[in-house]
Amino acid sequence: MSKTKPAAIMALTMVSLVAFGGSGMAQTPAPANPAQEEAFLDVLPKFEVPDDVQPIPGAVNKEFRNCRAFWPKGYDQAQSGPEARALRDIYSLVRAGNVISTRDCTCIGKVASWDDVETIAARLRGHFGIQELGWQQTNAISVEAKRLMAVAAIMCGGSF
Numbered sequence: 001m002s003k004t005k006p007a008a009i010m011a012l013t014m015v016s017l018v019a020f021g022g023s024g025m026a027q028t029p030a031p032a033n034p035a036q037e038e039a040f041l042d043v044l045p046k047f048e049v050p051d052d053v054q055p056i057p058g059a060v061n062k063e064f065r066n067c068r069a070f071w072p073k074g075y076d077q078a079q080s081g082p083e084a085r086a087l088r089d090i091y092s093l094v095r096a097g098n099v100i101s102t103r104d105c106t107c108i109g110k111v112a113s114w115d116d117v118e119t120i121a122a123r124l125r126g127h128f129g130i131q132e133l134g135w136q137q138t139n140a141i142s143v144e145a146k147r148l149m150a151v152a153a154i155m156c157g158g159s160f
Contacts, residue, residue, distance in 0.1 A: 062110060063158070
């Protein structure tokens with residue numbers, strides 16, 4: 001078998017899983033009505049993103065992973081446990097928003113308050129009427145966090 005055949009088989013398998021398995025996979029339910037959607041969005045902080053994102057002149061970019069000494073105490077909760085993914089989603093949103101709001105690309109700008117994460121998580125638990133958040137409740141937050149991290153990366157001139 002040539003080297004390209006296993007790669008082609010893997011690619012076809014992945015395409016098949018996406019194309020045919022997607023409808024059976026767990027999906028985040030859409031809110032039943034616009035008022036419910038608005039109530040969900042009111043739980044989240046608002047970040048003003050410039051229309052024309054430009055690098056910050058003279059920005060000193062530090063990657064978050066290199067800021068371990070600055071990580072908040074509660075961040076260890078986001079590494080494992082039943083709410084780990086949900087807490088990381090929320091924290092990603094908060095820290096990306098922090099960089100955009102403060103225009104600070106150093107560790108101080110990229111490390112956000114864990115209290116903000118806990119506040120948002122508590123509001124989401126109340127909104128959904130649940131004890132523990134899962135990825136289903138924070139999937140939209142994850143998508144928005146990725147969008148904001150891309151903006152922050154442009155502003156900071158390097159990896160987030």
